[in-house]
Amino acid sequence: MAKANANYLKLKAGYLFPEIGRRVAAFAAANEGAKIIRLGIGDVTRPLVPAVVDAMRAAVDEMGTDGGFRGYGPEQGYDFLIDLVREHDYASRGVEIARDEVFVSDGSKCDSGNIQEIFGLDNVVALTDPVYPVYLDTNVMAGRTGAAGPDGRYAGIVYMPATAENGFVPDLPKQKVDLIYLCSPNNPTGAAAGRDELARWVEYARAHGSIILFDAAYEAYVSDPAIPRSIYEIPGAKEVAIEFRSFSKTAGFTGTRCAFTVVPKGVTAEAGGERVAVNGLWNRRQTTKFNGVSYPVQRGAAAVYSPEGRRQTGDIVRFYMENAAIIRRGLADAGFTVFGGTNAPYIWLRTPKGLTSWDFFDRLLSQANVVGTPGSGFGPSGEGYFRLSAFNSRENVEEAVARIGRATW
Numbered sequence: 480m481a482k483a484n485a486n487y488l489k490l491k492a493g494y495l496f497p498e499i500g501r502r503v504a505a506f507a508a509a510n511e512g513a514k515i516i517r518l519g520i521g522d523v524t525r526p527l528v529p530a531v532v533d534a535m536r537a538a539v540d541e542m543g544t545d546g547g548f549r550g551y552g553p554e555q556g557y558d559f560l561i562d563l564v565r566e567h568d569y570a571s572r573g574v575e576i577a578r579d580e581v582f583v584s585d586g587s588k589c590d591s592g593n594i595q596e597i598f599g600l601d602n603v604v605a606l607t608d609p610v611y612p613v614y615l616d617t618n619v620m621a622g623r624t625g626a627a628g629p630d631g632r633y634a635g636i637v638y639m640p641a642t643a644e645n646g647f648v649p650d651l652p653k654q655k656v657d658l659i660y661l662c663s664p665n666n667p668t669g670a671a672a673g674r675d676e677l678a679r680w681v682e683y684a685r686a687h688g689s690i691i692l693f694d695a696a697y698e699a700y701v702s703d704p705a706i707p708r709s710i711y712e713i714p715g716a717k718e719v720a721i722e723f724r725s726f727s728k729t730a731g732f733t734g735t736r737c738a739f740t741v742v743p744k745g746v747t748a749e750a751g752g753e754r755v756a757v758n759g760l761w762n763r764r765q766t767t768k769f770n771g772v773s774y775p776v777q778r779g780a781a782a783v784y785s786p787e788g789r790r791q792t793g794d795i796v797r798f799y800m801e802n803a804a805i806i807r808r809g810l811a812d813a814g815f816t817v818f819g820g821t822n823a824p825y826i827w828l829r830t831p832k833g834l835t836s837w838d839f840f841d842r843l844l845s846q847a848n849v850v851g852t853p854g855s856g857f858g859p860s861g862e863g864y865f866r867l868s869a870f871n872s873r874e875n876v877e878e879a880v881a882r883i884g885r886a887t888w
Contacts (some may be wrong), residue, residue: 516875521825526731590670597757598658631855725739807819
């Protein structure tokens with residue numbers, strides 16, 4: 480008889496965002512005509528910018544000619560995009576990245592979930608708490624954990640609480656860990672780690688032979704010059720860190736799908752008593768399980784780096800951050816304790832009057848017809864908090880803030 484992967488049964492009943500969708504659908508069915516404003520799932524709402532659309536259209540036309548047609552492309556990505564990534568995202572910040580250290584993919588969610596495949600099951604994994612659920616769930620699926628306890632924590636995972644007391648930047652683990660997931664600017668808290676804080680993590684990883692899995696999907700939203708946009712701005716990080724980047728929130732590619740992961744050749748892991756470069760392992764994984772991102776999409780991503788593309792996408796990032804400022808200011812005026820929203824498009828608020836995260840979700844939906852994300856869905860330390868996203872129209876953001884201000888808690 481075929482046997483299932485029993486590790487999947489350790490997962491909680493439903494992934495966070497499908498559960499949100501289920502509750503919203505039930506509310507909408509029972510309240511026909513209610514205008515629901517969604518500030519929950521971090522999906523962008525502004526259209527692709529003209530520079531990207533023009534580049535993709537030209538690439539599609541090119542694919543329709545005998546001379547311009549392309550079949551399978553390189554699994555690692557086309558050099559024309561990789562070289563732009565190296566120049567604009569790294570060399571411009573004093574970081575040298577080799578061409579064969581960049582891997583273009585269809586999303587940083589996929590990469591941050593798949594990266595664990597190249598590491599042994601006996602690695603000790605450390606996660607910030609709260610954190611993007613994909614990091615935890617994929618390690619549960621792989622079999623690196625025991626069952627979840629009554630407090631929601633999985634046996635075998637080292638949880639690193641990110642709280643108001645530590646500025647939502649967790650302390651270093653007290654024990655030795657092997658794989659460390661960090662996200663800055665952080666999803667969901669909106670906190671961004673400073674140079675000194677990242678330097679401590681790099682120093683820890685170098686001292687313990689650990690590898691940092693650094694999610695920088697929201698780096699375009701950093702406005703504070705003291706906040707690194709890449710972990711490779713920290714000396715020594717190219718020996719201990721893998722970095723994930725995305726065009727989803729930077730350029731509206733959530734439905735178009737393009738991202739990249741940087742795996743420096745200096746990052747190594749132990750295998751059979753020897754050190755092996757993880758770059759080669761990731762390359763083998765991608766060439767075996769991935770056929771690459773389509774040519775028109777990569778041309779669209781390349782257009783993001785053009786002068787017009789940079790100006791147009793920069794305007795959209797500023798638009799979303801203006802939304803974040805409106806939400807942050809409006810909630811503070813309404814008496815909420817708020818965090819984030821300055822170097823990230825997320826606002827992290829404390830739920831009022833001791834309400835649980837899901838109780839506040841239900842009240843916010845019923846009283847204000849506004850959807851957000853319960854903090855407990857991001858980890859045990861997220862209980863008592865709530866995430867709102869700046870990804871929406873100005874009209875909807877202003878209306879949502881007004882409704883929340885009028886609601887009673």
